[in-house]
Amino acid sequence: MSTTRKHTALPKAQILIEALPWLVKHNGKTVVIKFGGNAMIDEDLKAAFAQDVVFLHHAGLKPVVVHGGGPQISAALDRHGIVSEFKAGLRVTTEDAMDVVRMVLAGQVQRELVGLLNQHGPLAVGLTGEDAHTITATKHTPEIDGERVDIGRVGEITDIDTGAIEALLADSRIPVVSSIARSQDDGHVYNVNADTAAAALAAALGAETLMVLTDVEGLYEDWPNSDEVISRLTASQLEKLLPELSSGMVPKMEGCLHAVRNGVTTARVIDGRVQHSILLEIFTDEGIGTMVVPDGAEGEQS
Numbered sequence: 001m002s003t004t005r006k007h008t009a010l011p012k013a014q015i016l017i018e019a020l021p022w023l024v025k026h027n028g029k030t031v032v033i034k035f036g037g038n039a040m041i042d043e044d045l046k047a048a049f050a051q052d053v054v055f056l057h058h059a060g061l062k063p064v065v066v067h068g069g070g071p072q073i074s075a076a077l078d079r080h081g082i083v084s085e086f087k088a089g090l091r092v093t094t095e096d097a098m099d100v101v102r103m104v105l106a107g108q109v110q111r112e113l114v115g116l117l118n119q120h121g122p123l124a125v126g127l128t129g130e131d132a133h134t135i136t137a138t139k140h141t142p143e144i145d146g147e148r149v150d151i152g153r154v155g156e157i158t159d160i161d162t163g164a165i166e167a168l169l170a171d172s173r174i175p176v177v178s179s180i181a182r183s184q185d186d187g188h189v190y191n192v193n194a195d196t197a198a199a200a201l202a203a204a205l206g207a208e209t210l211m212v213l214t215d216v217e218g219l220y221e222d223w224p225n226s227d228e229v230i231s232r233l234t235a236s237q238l239e240k241l242l243p244e245l246s247s248g249m250v251p252k253m254e255g256c257l258h259a260v261r262n263g264v265t266t267a268r269v270i271d272g273r274v275q276h277s278i279l280l281e282i283f284t285d286e287g288i289g290t291m292v293v294p295d296g297a298e299g300e301q302s
C-alpha cells in the first residue's frame, strides 16, 4: 500500500475499531425505534434513517421500527374537510377520521418506510397492531380537569402479542409497525399514539433500547424558555418532571418511563433532524439526546 493510501485508509480503520465495544455490547439485542411524523418530512433524512436501521440490522442488532405520522394524518384530514383537534395531546378521532388515520398510517407512511428499507435488500415487513393481535386496546377516555373526556376511537393498550414480530426477527426481517390497535370491545380498530405504542412494544419484547426520534434535540429542561437539554435522568427523576411537561413530549416521556420501569435498559429521545443520529447514539460515546435509565443505573455506561 502506498504511503498516501495508508494515510487515508488508517483513520477509517480507526473509526471502525472504535465501534467494536459497542458492537459487542449490542450484539443480538432488540432496539425499538420510533420514527416521528415531524422527523419524517425531509426526504434525505428519511433515506439516512433507512440506512441507519439497515446498518443496525447488519451489525447484529434486531431493530423494530414503530412509526407515527401526525402531520401526514392532519394533512389528509384537511383534504377530507375534517378539522384536526387534540385533547390531552391525543387526536380526537371520529369514525370518519379513523378511516383516514388507518389509510395514512398503514397505506402511506408505513409503505414508504418499508420501500426505503427494502432498497437495501428483502428486509422490511410492514404490519399494524391489528395483525396477529400485536396490539389490543380498549377505549381511552383521558381525564381532563378532573373529568373523563370522550375523544372517539383512541385506544388505551391492554395487551401486546409479540409473536408476529418475534417470528419476523427470527427470520432476519425488520418489522415496521403502524400504531393502530385491534379493539378488545368490538370488531373495529383504535388510533394509538405512536410513542405509546413503541414503548409498550419495547417493554413486551424485552428490548435493550427504546429510541424515540423527534424534531427537537431531546428533553429541554425549561421548554420553551431555554434549549438546555437534559442529557441523562433516572426513572424517578423523570416521574417528578412529568406533570410539568406539555404537548408532544408527554406521550414520549411517559413512554420512556413505562419502558425503563418494565425491563428496557435505556430509553432515549434523540434529534431525528440530525442525519445518522441513530448510529451516533448506538455506536459512539457522544450520545446526542436525552437518556432515561432505571433507578439504580445512574452511574452505569449505556
Ligand SMILES: Nc1ncnc2c1ncn2[C@@H]1O[C@H](COP(=O)(O)OP(=O)(O)O)[C@@H](O)[C@H]1O
Binding pocket: 035, 036, 037, 038, 039, 068, 070, 213, 214, 215, 216, 218, 219, 220, 221, 222, 223, 245, 246, 247, 248, 249
Ligand atoms: N420539555 C420539552 N422539551 C422538548 N420539546 C418539548 C418539550 N415540551 C414540549 N415539547 C414539544 O414537543 C414536540 C415534540 O413532540 P411531537 O410534535 O409530538 O413530535 P413527533 O412528531 O416527533 O412525535 C417538540 O417539537 C416541542 O414543540
Ligand SMILES: CC(=O)N[C@@H](CCC(=O)OP(=O)(O)O)C(=O)O
Binding pocket: 035, 036, 037, 038, 067, 068, 069, 070, 071, 073, 089, 090, 091, 101, 154, 155, 179, 191, 192, 193, 194, 195
Ligand atoms: C391518538 C393519536 O394522537 N394518534 C396519533 C397517531 C400518529 C402519531 O402518533 O404520530 P406522531 O408520532 O408523528 O405524532 C395521531 O393521530 O396523530
